[in-house]
Amino acid sequence: MGDQSSAERSAMRRALVLAATPGVPMVADTRRVGCVLLDEEGRTVAEGYHRGPGTAHAEADALARAGDAARGSTAVVTLEPCNHTGRTGPCAEALIAAGVRRVVYAEGDANQVASGGAATLRAAGIEVEAGLLADEAAALAHVYDVARREQRPFVTWKFATTLDGRSAAADGTSRWVSSAAARRDSHRLRSLCDTMLVGTGTVVEDDPLLTVRDAEDRPLPVQPLRAVMGERDLPSGSRVLNDDAETVHLRTRDPEKALAELWQRGRQHVFLEGGPTLAAAFLAAGLVDEVVAYVAPTLLGAGRNAVADLGIATIDDALRLELVDAVLVGEGPDANVRLLARPARPERKDH
Numbered sequence: 001m002g003d004q005s006s007a008e009r010s011a012m013r014r015a016l017v018l019a020a021t022p023g024v025p026m027v028a029d030t031r032r033v034g035c036v037l038l039d040e041e042g043r044t045v046a047e048g049y050h051r052g053p054g055t056a057h058a059e060a061d062a063l064a065r066a067g068d069a070a071r072g073s074t075a076v077v078t079l080e081p082c083n084h085t086g087r088t089g090p091c092a093e094a095l096i097a098a099g100v101r102r103v104v105y106a107e108g109d110a111n112q113v114a115s116g117g118a119a120t121l122r123a124a125g126i127e128v129e130a131g132l133l134a135d136e137a138a139a140l141a142h143v144y145d146v147a148r149r150e151q152r153p154f155v156t157w158k159f160a161t162t163l164d165g166r167s168a169a170a171d172g173t174s175r176w177v178s179s180a181a182a183r184r185d186s187h188r189l190r191s192l193c194d195t196m197l198v199g200t201g202t203v204v205e206d207d208p209l210l211t212v213r214d215a216e217d218r219p220l221p222v223q224p225l226r227a228v229m230g231e232r233d234l235p236s237g238s239r240v241l242n243d244d245a246e247t248v249h250l251r252t253r254d255p256e257k258a259l260a261e262l263w264q265r266g267r268q269h270v271f272l273e274g275g276p277t278l279a280a281a282f283l284a285a286g287l288v289d290e291v292v293a294y295v296a297p298t299l300l301g302a303g304r305n306a307v308a309d310l311g312i313a314t315i316d317d318a319l320r321l322e323l324v325d326a327v328l329v330g331e332g333p334d335a336n337v338r339l340l341a342r343p344a345r346p347e348r349k350d351h
Contacts, residue, residue, distance in 0.1 A: 007042030008104050011076040012133045016106075018049040019058070019078050019140055023212070023220045025194035026052065027266050031079060031144055033058040037066050037100075038074045045069045052222070057082065059091040063098045071099035078137045080109040080130070081117035092117035095126070102127040106137035146289055147268045152259040153195065155287055157272040157279055158186060159306045160294040160336075167276065168304040174206075181330025182294040185338060187213050189292060193224050193271040195262055199278040200230030209239045210273075219244060225267065229258045229278065255282045280308035283319060290342045291321060294329070297336075320344070
C-alpha cells in the first residue's frame, strides 16, 4: 500500500499541474480540475483536465483517453467528482460506468448542486478516499472561492516596476521596464484569467493589444475578454478594437460597477493592467484581491509611480499586504523578481 500511496500522491501533484494548464481561462461557475488514472501497479493510464465551460470534465477527459484501460484503475482527481447533469453529464456516473475501482480526490465540492459524488461512488461499491493534498487543491481554488464569496470577479493587479518604484521614465516611456522573461511569465498569468482590464487612458496613450501570447509570441487559441473602463470614447483605430479577441467598453469610472457588469457577463478572474490611476481606484475601493509585481534591478530616480495617490498621509495608514511568494524569473541580466502579495483581510469600503 505504501507504493500505491506514493503513486497516488505523485499523481495528485500531476493532476494539480494539469488543472492549472495555461491558456484555459475559467469563467462563471467553472472550476480548474485535473485527473490522472493509475493502473494497479501505480502507473499512469491516462490524464485529463477541464478546458472550460461546455467541455468535458477532467474525469471524462481522462476516461475518454484511457478507453477500456480505465477498468480497474484508480482515478486521482483534484476535486470530488460531480454528481449532477449540467453542461455535461455527472462524472461520478461516468467513473462507475467505466469500471474504475478506486477514486482519490483532494477537495470536496462545496457546490450543493454538484456535490454528492463521493456518496454515489461508494454506493456503487467503489473505494473512495478524500483529502489527499487538500491544501494544495484549496490554493488552486482560491480565485474561484473568492469570486463565489464576493459575488464579483477576483481581481489580480499586475505591474512592473524598477527598484525605486517607477513604472515609467520621466518622459513617459515604459517599454520595457520588465525583462523579456518577466513579460513571458506575465502572459502565462494572463492566460489563467478570463478578462484583461485597462482604463481608457491606457488605450489612448499606449494602444495595447491586450491579447495573450505564448513563448514564441503566437496568440493563444482561447483569448480573455478585453475590457476597457472609462467614460470617454476610444479612438476608432485602437488595436483593442480589432478581431483578435472580444472587447467590451465599460462606460464607468466606478470599479464596483465595472466588476458588477463583468460578473453579469459570467467573468470570474480579472487581470488588471491599467495605469496608476485605475490601480489606485481599485485599491482604494478594496477591490484588489492579489498583487503581482515584477521588480527589475533598474534605477530611474524619477518618473511615474506604479500607483497614484491613495490618500495615505502617515506610515501607520499604509496599505499592507501579505507576501505569499517571491520568485526569480529569468537568468542573468534578463532576471526580474516576481512578488505575489495579498491583502491580509481584504475589505470593501462603503461608497
